[in-house]
Amino acid sequence: MSFQEYDTDHKDLDVVIVGAGFSGAYQLHQLRKAGFSVKVFEAGSRLGGTWYWNCYPGARVDFEYLVYQLSTEEVWKDWTWSERFPGRDELVAYFDHVDKKLDLSRDISFDTWVTGATFDASAHRWVVSTKCGRTARPRFLILCTGFASKPLLPDYPGLASYQGTIHHTSKWPQDGVELEGKRIGIIGTGASGVQVIQETAPVAAHLTVFQRTPNFAIPMHQRKLTKTEQVELREELYPIIFRRCKQTTSGAHVDAFYRGLLEMTPEEQRLTLEDFWERRFLAVAAFPDVYYDVNANKLAYDFWRDKVRKRIVDPTLHEKLAPELAPHPVAAKRLSLEQRYYEVFNQRNVTLVDLNETPILEITPKGIRTKDGVEHLLDVIVLATGFDAVTGSISQIDIRGADDTPIGQKWSDKGLSTYLGLASAGYPNMFFPYGPHSPGPLTNGPACLVGLKSEFQCDWIVDCLKYMRAHNYTRIEATPDAEAAWGARVEAIAKQGAWYRAKSWYTGANVPGKRVSILTFMGGLTLYSQLCRESAEDGYKGFILSHLQLSTI
Structure with missing residues (x-):
């Protein structure tokens, strides 16, 4: 029996998906294949999710092209990438290709911002409302909103008085901003900050970087790709690579190094670190004991620090960009990839302002005033200030x-509470792939959602809905006990590592007033997928499944 047979209104849907990034696109495709009626509400004007919105200068992915794509054969068999780490424009073109191959847009409402959803317990349905007035009554609500879709905007005094151009990186105008020859100020040195800084330094009349915490950025090892090498990979290795991604902790085809640094002799430590630094983008974060052992973490940090200092000409900047003592453990924050980030600070037109010494007092009509009384005159201010990540979306x-x-x-x-990082007690028939308490933000995005990572979660949801359809269930809800047990497991794993020893979005500590707690599952994709499968194989243990009484319809 299909879900529609319960409906008196033929307009009712099986599923509404919020968001049309990797997970939303894949979820739509798989649900349609399974015979469900489904629509996607997307706030942007085209497919891409974060890659639609993040059009700031230098935006690019930090996972290799090999695994940062859908594993669906009709998509990858005739798509060719140009770079090892694709840039934003290429990713937008890739989503256009995905749309063409899978015919997704016919079931997507673009420019449709979802404002609210309420569960109707009498009908086992969600009532979904949007800013444009469109509504829907799906049986299931799937939130594919990503982990970074709510920008964190600073509340500096005088912000509204600024007379120049100012944008958050995630709210960058689609037609761009004129930067050449401008006095540019960039607040923040996280992932987007690093990318914007690299891109704008060569064209700015002057660039002022406002830094709170140095970024432990590591080499990207970017390179151009040839069509020939990709044809060979597609013919021989793509299916193997995609299957391998499901077997690794990170959801990438190459896992973290199987041995810890402290298991090696000093000579092996150095040579292995050198080899990784020159060849692999994981670099100093590739060793399991770096995440859990203070001494291994220090070895990794000291190696990184010495490598970076050699690239910085001014010795006074050594302590600002690569301090003698680590301000927080390596990998306690997400490591960014860079191409020429540290060389930027050797340019005469670049100034670094340490916000720990001279914090921002106010935004003036002409720029930024810091505690030392200096007014930095700026034509453009870039807010690379991050996100209310994971839960904020x-x-x-x-x-x-x-x-x-x-x-x-x-x-x-009550604090963050989910079950399997997919559902929350009290919110029936609602799932959120790539969301809180899942490994999503720390692993290769498409893998967790799409066959790789996002695929795994989306496939789990599709299988769950198929199971419910086969047994005529119309409601599924996580139990409070299962939710509490999952939260305890997530917390216990996190406390074994260094993640609480940094002020980062991993714990929500970057958001003023937000409750500090671990937001992601740190046990890796392999363990996570095993636990999710065990629940499904045991009749969706941890959930309560029920039928809608026909007399109530």
């Missing part, structure tokens, strides 16, 4: 569950 929507409590309020009052 969901809680920014007014989602009310069975007891009418907004999910943001639940997580604020």
Whole structure:
């Protein structure tokens, strides 16, 4: 029996998906193949999710092209990449290719911002509302909102008085901003900050970088790709690579180094680190004990510090960009990839402002005033200030569950709670791949969602809905006990490592007033997928499944 047979309104859907990035696109494709009626509501004007919105200068992915794509054969068999780490424009073109191959747009409502959703317990349906007035009543709600879709905007005094151009990196105008010959100020040195800094330094009249914490950026090892090498890979290795991604901790085809640094002799440590530094983008974070052992972490940091200092001409900047003592453990924050980041600070037109010494006092009509009294005159201010990550992407929507409590309020009052990083007690028939308490943000995105990582989660959801359809279930909800046990497991794994020893989005500590707790599953994709499969194989243990009484329809 299909879900539609329960409906008196033929307009009711099986599923509404929010978001048309990697997970939304793949989820739509797989659900349609399984025979479900499904629509996607996407706030942007085209496919791509984060790659639609993030059009700032220098934006590019930090996973290799080999694994940062859908494993669907009709998509990859005739697509050719130009770089090892594709840039934003190429990723937008890739999504256009995905759309053409899978015919996705016919079931996507673009420019449709979801503002709220309320669960109707009497009908086992969600009522989804949008800013443009469109509504839907799906049986299931799947939030493919990504982990970084709610920008963190600083509340500096005088911000509204600024007379120049100012944009957050995630709200960059689609037609770009004129930067050549401008006095540019960039606040923040996280991943997007590093990319913008590299891109704007060569063209700016003057670039002022406002840094709170140095970024432990590592070499990207970018290179151009040939069509010939990709044809050979597609013919021989692509299916093997995609299967391998499902077997690794990170969701990439090459896992972390199987041995710890402290298992090696000093000579082997140095030679292995040198080899990784020159060849692999994982570099100093490739060794398992770096995440859990203080001494291994120090070895990795000291190696990184000495490598970086050799690239910085001014010795006074050594302590600013690569301090003698690490301000936090390696990998306690997500490591960024760079191409010429540290060389930028050797340019005469670049100034670094240490916000620990001279914090920003106010934004003036003409620029930024710091505590030392200096007014930095700027034509353009770039806010590379990050995101209310992981939970913010969901809680920014007014989602009310069975007891009418907004999910943001639940997580604020009681702390983050999910089951399997896919669902939350009190919010039936709702799933969120790549969301809180899943390994999503720390692994290769498409892998967790799409056959690789995002694929795994989306496939799990499709299988769950097929199971419910076969057994005529119309409601599924995580139990509070299963949720509590999952939260305890996530917390216990995180406390074994260094993640609480840095102020980062991994714990929400970067957001003023946000409850600090680990937001992602740090046990890796291999363990995560095993636990999810065990629940499914045991009849979706940890969930309560129920039928809608026909007399109530």
